[in-house]
Amino acid sequence: MIARVVTTVIAIAFAVVSAVMPAWAGGPADNPTCFIAKKTNTALPGTISANVQNALTQGNTDVDFTLRLSGDNGKTFTFFRASVNMQVFSRSNAGIICALLFDVSVPPAPPTPQAALDLRAAILSHFGLSPTAQFFLTSASLSNDEVQGSTGQWFCNSTLTDPSVLAGPCNPQRGGSMADVILYVK
Amino acid sequence: MNRHFRLIAMLIVATVSLGAGTVEAGVIFPINVQSGTPNPNSAVTVSLFDANGQDITDKFLPTWEPATGGPTIYVSFNAPGVVPTSVTPTLKTFNGTPVFNGLVNPFWVPPTAPTTSAYPGRCTNYDGFATDFGGVPAPNSPDYTFPDAVATQIPGTQRVGFRLISQDCGGMAVIEVTFPSGTPAAGTYTFVIPADSNHNGIPDSWEAQFCPPTSPTVPSSCPLGTEDIDTGPLSPSQIGDGIAAFDEYRGFIVSGKHVSTDPRTRDVFVHLVNPQCGTPSLLGAGPGVLAFPNDGTGLFDNLASLVPASQVHLLGFNQGQTNGTTNEWVDRFQSFSQQTGFQYLDPITNTVTSVAPADDRRINKNAIFPQGTPNPIPANGLIHRGLRATECLDISATGPLGTTGLGGGGPDGPDGSLVYTQRIVNYIDTLIANGQGRALRVFTFQNGNWVQQTNPNGGPVDANYVKSQAMKFYLAHELSHGLTLTPTVEGTKTTSYGYHHAPGTGSVQDQTIVQKIDKSASGFNSFYIPSIYNGADQSSYKTE
Numbered sequence: 055m056i057a058r059v060v061t062t063v064i065a066i067a068f069a070v071v072s073a074v075m076p077a078w079a080g081g082p083a084d085n086p087t088c089f090i091a092k093k094t095n096t097a098l099p100g101t102i103s104a105n106v107q108n109a110l111t112q113g114n115t116d117v118d119f120t121l122r123l124s125g126d127n128g129k130t131f132t133f134f135r136a137s138v139n140m141q142v143f144s145r146s147n148a149g150i151i152c153a154l155l156f157d158v159s160v161p162p163a164p165p166t167p168q169a170a171l172d173l174r175a176a177i178l179s180h181f182g183l184s185p186t187a188q189f190f191l192t193s194a195s196l197s198n199d200e201v202q203g204s205t206g207q208w209f210c211n212s213t214l215t216d217p218s219v220l221a222g223p224c225n226p227q228r229g230g231s232m233a234d235v236i237l238y239v240k
Numbered sequence: 241m242n243r244h245f246r247l248i249a250m251l252i253v254a255t256v257s258l259g260a261g262t263v264e265a266g267v268i269f270p271i272n273v274q275s276g277t278p279n280p281n282s283a284v285t286v287s288l289f290d291a292n293g294q295d296i297t298d299k300f301l302p303t304w305e306p307a308t309g310g311p312t313i314y315v316s317f318n319a320p321g322v323v324p325t326s327v328t329p330t331l332k333t334f335n336g337t338p339v340f341n342g343l344v345n346p347f348w349v350p351p352t353a354p355t356t357s358a359y360p361g362r363c364t365n366y367d368g369f370a371t372d373f374g375g376v377p378a379p380n381s382p383d384y385t386f387p388d389a390v391a392t393q394i395p396g397t398q399r400v401g402f403r404l405i406s407q408d409c410g411g412m413a414v415i416e417v418t419f420p421s422g423t424p425a426a427g428t429y430t431f432v433i434p435a436d437s438n439h440n441g442i443p444d445s446w447e448a449q450f451c452p453p454t455s456p457t458v459p460s461s462c463p464l465g466t467e468d469i470d471t472g473p474l475s476p477s478q479i480g481d482g483i484a485a486f487d488e489y490r491g492f493i494v495s496g497k498h499v500s501t502d503p504r505t506r507d508v509f510v511h512l513v514n515p516q517c518g519t520p521s522l523l524g525a526g527p528g529v530l531a532f533p534n535d536g537t538g539l540f541d542n543l544a545s546l547v548p549a550s551q552v553h554l555l556g557f558n559q560g561q562t563n564g565t566t567n568e569w570v571d572r573f574q575s576f577s578q579q580t581g582f583q584y585l586d587p588i589t590n591t592v593t594s595v596a597p598a599d600d601r602r603i604n605k606n607a608i609f610p611q612g613t614p615n616p617i618p619a620n621g622l623i624h625r626g627l628r629a630t631e632c633l634d635i636s637a638t639g640p641l642g643t644t645g646l647g648g649g650g651p652d653g654p655d656g657s658l659v660y661t662q663r664i665v666n667y668i669d670t671l672i673a674n675g676q677g678r679a680l681r682v683f684t685f686q687n688g689n690w691v692q693q694t695n696p697n698g699g700p701v702d703a704n705y706v707k708s709q710a711m712k713f714y715l716a717h718e719l720s721h722g723l724t725l726t727p728t729v730e731g732t733k734t735t736s737y738g739y740h741h742a743p744g745t746g747s748v749q750d751q752t753i754v755q756k757i758d759k760s761a762s763g764f765n766s767f768y769i770p771s772i773y774n775g776a777d778q779s780s781y782k783t784e
Contacts, residue, residue, distance in 0.1 A: 112656065143640075159636070
C-alpha cells in the first residue's frame with residue numbers, strides 16, 4: 055500500500071515563474087538535481103545509510119548504500135542495498151542521494167552506474183510503482199542526519215567541515231553515516 | 241648667425257647639466273670588513289655602468305632570467321691619480337661550504353668579512369634547469385662571474401671597468417682591489433655590490449623603497465631581512481605571507497620572468513593544471529580552440545579582486561595553452577582522475593602515491609630564511625606553498641562544480657582545488673535552456689549594487705559570455721577556499737552555507753551564483769555572478 059501524502063496535487067512541471075535557481079559552487083547544497091518544491095502523492099519514508107572507503111579523496115570512492123524504506127507509511131520496511139563508485143567529496147547528503155536515485159547520464163557522459171539503476175528498479179518494483187517513475191526530495195526530506203561535520207553533511211571534508219574536527223572523526227578515510235529520509239516518487 | 245650661436249649655447253648648457261647629473265650619481269664606498277660599515281671618506285669608490293654606458297650605481301639590482309641569464313655590468317673604480325688599468329680586482333668567494341640555518345646570511349656575518357654570495361639555486365623558488373641560459377649552477381658556485389683580469393673600455397663612455405655578470409636573482413658581489421704603494425690611493429679596498437649599508441643582503445636602493453623607515457630613528461622596516469610583516473589589502477589582516485623580506489627581494493621566477501615581490505604586501509602563488517580527466521581543456525587548448533573566458537578578460541581576474549593582481553603570481557602559466565607540471569615550484573603532481581583522485585610522485589620512494597609529498601607545491605625551496613610548515617627533513621627548511629588549481633573535465637556527475645581539499649592554514653595546508661569545467665558548461669547550458677530562449681543578461685556586484693554587464697570585447701552577452709563569467713567565478717571561489725575563505729561556517733544549522741556566504745551577497749565566496757528567469761516570455765534570463773570579494777574576505781584570507 056503506497057502512502058498517499060495528503061496535499062494539494064500540483065503538477066511539478068518546471069514552471070518559469072521568476073524562479074530563483076541556485077547554482078551551487080560546491081558546498082552543502084551542491085546543486086542537488088532532484089529537489090522539488092512540493093511533495094508528490096507517493097512517499098517512501100525510511101532510513102538511508104552510506105559508507106565510504108575514502109571520504110577524503112576528491113575523486114570517486116566506493117560507497118555502500120543501505121536503504122530501509124516503507125511503502126505503507128511506516129508499518130513495514132524493506133531493505134535495499136547498492137554499492138556505487140561515485141563522488142561524495144563536497145557533496146551534500148541530498149546531492150549524494152540525487153546522484154544515487156535520480157541522475158541519468160547523457161552521452162558523452164559515462165553511463166549511469168548499473169548498481170544505481172538496479173537499485174532504482176528494485177525499489178520501484180517492490181512497491182509496485184511504474185518502472186519509469188523517478189525519485190525526488192524536498193528540502194525537508196532528510197532529517198535526523200548523523201552529522202559528522204558542522205554543516206549537515208555526512209562525510210567530512212574541509213570545504214564543509216569545521217577544521218577543528220578534522221583531527222577527529224573526519225580524519226579516517228573510511229566513514230559512514232545515516233539519516234531519515236522521505237523519498238517522493240512520480 | 242645669432243640663431244646658430246644660441247643653439248650652441250643651449251647645447252653647452254645641456255651638456256653641463258648632463259655632466260652635473262653624472263657627477264651627482266652615487267658611488268659605492270669601500271667597507272670596513274670587520275664592522276661592515278661603509279667608509280664615506282675613502283679616496284677610492286666604485287661606480288657601476290650598464291652595457292650602454294649608463295651610470296646605474298644607485299639603482300643596480302642583480303637579477304637573472306631563464307632566457308637571457310643575468311645582465312653584464314661594469315665595475316669602474318674612482319681613484320684620483322691612479323691609472324685604472326693598473327689594478328686587478330678579485331671576486332672574494334666563500335671558503336668552504338656555506339651553512340644555511342635559516343637564521344643568518346652565511347655570506348655576511350660581521351665581524352667576519354663578507355664574501356660573494358652563493359645562494360642555493362637561482363632564485364627563491366627556482367633551481368635553474370639544463371635548458372636555461374647558463375643551465376644549473378654548481379653547488380656553492382658564486383652568484384657572479386668576474387671574468388676580466390684587465391679593465392676594458394665601457395661602451396659609450398671614456399671610462400674603463402671590469403665586467404660583473406649576475407648569475408643569481410639577488411646575489412651580493414664582494415670585490416677586493418689593491419692599489420699599489422706610491423699612488424694616492426694606495427691600499428686594499430673591499431666593496432659590496434650592490435651597496436648594502438646594513439649588511440642584510442638587501443641592496444640599499446631596494447630596501448629604501450620596499451622596507452621604508454618605521455620611524456625617524458628606525459631607517460628600515462626589514463633590517464635583518466628575516467622579517468615577514470606583509471599586511472593588507474585591508475586592515476585588519478593576517479600579518480605575513482610566509483616569505484621573509486630578503487627572500488622576497490631575491491625573488492621568484494614567475495612564468496619565466498624574474499619577479500621580486502613586495503615585502504609590505506601579501507603574495508599568493510598559483511599554478512593551473514589544465515586539463516585532467518580528458519581533453520581538450522576548456523581553459524586553454526591552443527589557438528583556434530574555444531577556451532573560457534573568451535571575452536578578453538583574464539581567467540584569474542576574480543581572484544585579483546581578493547589579492548591585488550600584482551600579488552597573484554601565476555607560476556608556469558601559459559595563457560590559452562595547456563599547463564602541466566612546472567619547475568617554478570616543487571611539483572610532485574602526476575595526475576588527477578575521478579577514479580584515482582590526485583596522484584603524486586613520492587621523491588623518496590619514487591613511487592606514485594595518493595598522498596601529497598610534504599614538499600609538493602613548495603615555493604621557497606631556495607629561501608635563505610624559509611618560513612612555513614615543518615619539513616620532514618628539517619635541514620631543508622620550513623615549507624611554504626602555493627595553490628594548485630586543477631581543471632577536470634569529468635562529467636560522470638553533474639556536481640559538484642568545484643572542490644577544494646582538506647585545508648586549514650591557507651596555502652600551507654594540503655589544499656588542492658578542482659574545477660569541473662565541463663560540468664560548469666553543462667550546468668550553464670541547462671540554466672540557459674530553462675530560460676526557453678529569453679535574452680541573457682549578466683550582473684555582477686559592484687559598489688553595493690548588481691550592475692548589468694556588457695561584453696568587454698564588444699561581443700554579445702551570449703552563452704559563452706555567461707560561461708566565461710561562471711568559469712572565473714568557480715575558479716577564484718575554489719582557490720580562495722585554499723586561502724581559508726570563509727574562515728567560519730555561515731548561516732544557521734537549518735540553513736547552512738558551509739564555508740561560504742549566503743547566495744546573493746555579491747561575493748565570489750557566495751555559495752552560489754543566482755539565476756532569475758522573468759515570467760514574461762519576452763523577459764530576460766538573468767545570471768547574477770559575483771566577480772569581487774567583500775571587505776570581510778579581504779581582511780580574513782590567509783596566505784600562510
